[in-house]
Amino acid sequence: QSALTQPASLSGSPGQSITISCTGTSSDVGGYNYVSWYQQHPGKAPKLMIYEVNNRPSGISNRFSGSKSGNTASLTISGLQAEDEADYYCSSYTSMSTWMFGGGTKLTVL
């Protein structure tokens, strides 16, 4: 199984909105509404930002939102802030009853 496909890097200015894509197949992203997104700052454990495509855990800012169309899921961060600079990973449940992560996207806030 190959990792889900994410852009390696993205950048945006404070206040802007950015969208990170996560492309899989009908056996993972497209087949289940179990796509999640994680934020990871250097040297820290990942933090769940979105689960089941578009749900935010308690305590996560509504500036973070998720969506899915076909085999591609997306994470949108609106009103970009300096603290949003981090690595972001998508993950999906798969037809093999496993989880699969994307390769990660490094977000830079200019």
Add this chain to the structure above:
Amino acid sequence: QALLVQSGSELRKPGASVKVSCKASGYSFTYYGMNWMRQAPGQGLEWMGWINTNTGDPTYAQGFTGRFVFSLDKSVSTAYLQINSLTAEDTAVYYCAREGSGITAAARDWGQGTLVTVSS
């Protein structure tokens, strides 16, 4: 408030074994499975598999069969990851993580990570 606390960094020689612990508190241990993830230096996350904390049944992802063993000690709410016949390619941070209430196929709570370094 769920909390997962992992054991400290380990340094091992090639061919040796290592056992990483993940102690859970703040919730009913057997109610949620425990997942294990690996992150090699400068690389992304990999899902290694999970263990059913109620039955003890492990499920290993492709690439993590044979040398990797998930186990439990329910009496102390602790999950373990053992890696045998270590090679330099096993050098990584290993995380335990559990789903949360009402959350499916996503890790709500994570341990702080355990760095395993394999070097002669």
